[in-house]
Amino acid sequence: MKINIQQLDNTYSDELINLILTIQQKEFNVPITIDDQPDLKKVEEFYIESGGNFWGAFINGELVGSIALVKFDDKAGAVRKMFVKKEFRGKEFNIAQELLDVLISFCRKTGIEKIYLGTVDILKAAIRFYERNYFLETKKEDLPARFPLMSADNVFYSLNVN
Template identity: 35%
Template sequence: MTKVVVYESVHQNGIDEMMNEIAVEFEEQIFPKITVETPRVPDKYWVVLHNGKVVGAVGVVVVQNEFGVLKKMMLKKEFRGKEFGLSKLLLETVIEWTKENQISKIYLGTMNQFKAAQTFYKKNGFREILENELPLNFLKNPLDKVFFVKDLNKLLIE
């Protein structure tokens, strides 16, 4: 059985294992180097469990009640794709939560090598933007080179 649940600290080891598995899929580094700066924990964080094991995650950080930043969206390789629909389920979970919390825009950054993710975001209403179009207080991963925004107010009108 597969389900999305709110993150609890008990899920962290599964997330760490999943991140290590994903990292070996790519020649280029996909996680920033560890620094002395404490990483910002998402304001809301969900995991996908399949038979009790972590197979995916997504988080959102709210910046000054102005906008959300999609963070840590990942799935184990064998759970990606339309047949599972888990990427869409994770994204819908974030969108619902942000709308419920009166957040009008979601921004995200991703890396050049994540072509499938870029296509997914475009298909789900995200618009690619230039780095200089990001809000000044956007929480940027230094490895991100491709940026997107989704205006949730447009969803309410359409």
């Protein structure tokens, strides 16, 4: 099974919304709607034009995973929208790892030295994944002032990528 990772633009908004809201609402019961995430309808404006990016993982033409980078400072970015469809998670597919590797490679090429992320403490597998990838837990009060906080997030991590 071949995984194809590619940059996403606004033409993928509907697929992204379907992927992400299904995971947030149905799988994890996170009380979040599309109205709370207008960035998903404006991928290019929100992520790419500011120096970040948005990637999707496809298997046989189906969007099965996503990851985004919001560049919020000259040398810093925030990992956002890291989602993999339930049936494509795990080591045998390795999609989350491939997506993160693409994001880190992009950071190194574009001079972003440190990335941050926020997540929710109930997402235990996600937290284990970040910790396996050398992200260090960071207190909320220690995040950069310009870090784009999401209201649902209650656990934060950072990683030096240079």
